[in-house]
Amino acid sequence: MNQRRVELILYLVKWTVLASIVGILVGSASAFFLVSLEWATSMQHTYTWLLFLLPFGGALVSYTYWKYGQNASKGNNLIIEQAQGEEESVPFRMAPLVLGGTIITHLFGGSAGREGTAVQMGGAFSELVAKVCKLDKIDRKIILICGISSGFGSVFGTPLAGTIFALEVLAIGMIRHEALFPSFVAACIGNIVTVAWGVGHHPYDIGDVPVFSWLLVMKVVLAAILFGLTSRVFSGLTHWMKRGFVKLFVHPVWRSFVGGVLFVLLTLLIGTRDYTGLGIPLIDQAFDGTVATFAFLMKLFFTALTLGAGYQGGEVTPLFVIGSSLGSTLGSYLDVSIPFLAALGFIGVFCSATSTPIACFIMGIELFGSEAAIYFFLVCIISYVCSGHTGIYTSQQIGVSKR
């Protein structure tokens, strides 16, 4: 056996072991996180007065981050930078901090997501493995990619999308294949472990895919452009609110407190709790066509406010809510199957906000099957091109200009 073949076998064995360790740790953390999230959501639904504690909960989390967080407050951007090869340390405390912070956001009714939490837990655990195993610079980069892929894959139940997401999110406009195998192993093991802990994922039904026609294609293109523009509004508004809060309040505790008070007042004003929490019920309503016409705008605003005020949690589930609600609304105006456009919005707005078209296309296939594959691709490409070079992750490098 020649040296190259030995090296190949060593590579495969080494990364099967390392990525599996990451997958087991992160998959278990995701399972615990998803169960806690369900608990927090049901508490919030049962004891509606918990909403009034939101400003205090947010202030507490911001205080904890300020006092003990070190650079953990950089969130997803820290993980993305390290997986790009930066050499700042990812403190392990990031995992409990973001987990606790996100649970508090949801317990008290803030509007946020899950992927940020999963990715940050993934990053913290994989950095731990890197330290214990004394990995060199290149391997550390790869194992951080494993952390991202296993976090994403396990929290959404989409290991293939997770694999590609971790590679595609690092730089706009390209996928580098160097960590393809480790990323895949980590995402699959992560997902298998989460499922093995008895934690399932929400199923969605795209319904019958409409018959092909050029009119349908034009409607889908129009919808995709709107998905792209909506994601721009979301990213822009979130960044604008963040900057605004920073300008108005020097101390992060005040930002979260005031943001929380605003959130509570506005929620009372509109008289519905629909825009608190993850918003999964809105996705269901979007798919069966019962969602309110401007639900996507409301969810967009409340999420931007929550995240702008410094609350913990991700952006992705709210992006799913915004996208599927918008798709549902467009479905009735454009006279296209509602669950079909809701599914396209689900992946389109997310794709546009993260600039990860191939990952989102694959996610579409994992969640909704391959019958509408060509439309998934179309929507991902158009919304990707339309979103410009600014998304929700400010640390994304621009690898290749979009056009």
Added chain:
Amino acid sequence: MNQRRVELILYLVKWTVLASIVGILVGSASAFFLVSLEWATSMQHTYTWLLFLLPFGGALVSYTYWKYGQNASKGNNLIIEQAQGEEESVPFRMAPLVLGGTIITHLFGGSAGREGTAVQMGGAFSELVAKVCKLDKIDRKIILICGISSGFGSVFGTPLAGTIFALEVLAIGMIRHEALFPSFVAACIGNIVTVAWGVGHHPYDIGDVPVFSWLLVMKVVLAAILFGLTSRVFSGLTHWMKRGFVKLFVHPVWRSFVGGVLFVLLTLLIGTRDYTGLGIPLIDQAFDGTVATFAFLMKLFFTALTLGAGYQGGEVTPLFVIGSSLGSTLGSYLDVSIPFLAALGFIGVFCSATSTPIACFIMGIELFGSEAAIYFFLVCIISYVCSGHTGIYTSQQIGVSKR
């Protein structure tokens, strides 16, 4: 409306038009090519004595290339280099030459494929469009990518795989997204036009996907490693034969003539015509489990001989034959569903030989549906990692090392 938005709309309109033109031209050429190929194949089956003319047919084609071909004899590598940004000219005569040459190969029973022909026709047509429209250097690169994607997408009926193949084949280890939208439009229009000409594509049935088990995963990994090694043998043998023929015979006409004589003698010796032509019947036999145990090795050898001797045609359909036959053979030895492993081999050997894992994964979904998606991904990644940095295209740059 600000300037950026105007630029975006202009970009979308411009590339919708240009890529559609390429798609219409290349899709029509593919339709004509596929119909001619069917005619040549049926002629070869009806008049079996045509095989004896193979050396003369090959010599004639090689003479024509030598006398009139200019740099067209560089084949796919020329197109790949130009789409990477080189500034050599792609002569339009490449299209009729490769079309005629491939038809002659198949009419007289040589063992070769189709994608090389489709990609080269695509390249020649898109270069023509670039010249007529006086495109600049960057746009020419993009339109050549459109030529590759529309050729690949239309000849196999897999527009999404074609889109990604054209981006992924240029450099090992990465996908650059810059031409994503044009590549997609060209591939889709190409495929739609081919189908509109009444030319259908062969359907394949993967059967029931086996129930998940770790034993199954290990068997699939083993199979994927063998797919990767088989593709290495194929690439190595083809390059070795090419070099050998060049060393033995200075003039290309003699290479093709002697290679053809060898091909005829060996075909008579083994007493079957199974390994002439595209080999689609072998794929059908592979899927229903009736293919001969070592059919993959025979097809591998006869194709390497045909291409090594300088005959025109692609490598991809023979790679499908080799892969599905090998998968079928492994299916009975490993006690795994035969059509399932045949499908995995179909994409695995091709993936490995071209180093395009994401394109092959998507091709698997387009041809066989998404139920086995995770196994497609697994096979593509493993066979990709196992095949090393040398494949069938010597002009591929190494973008990112595989590991």
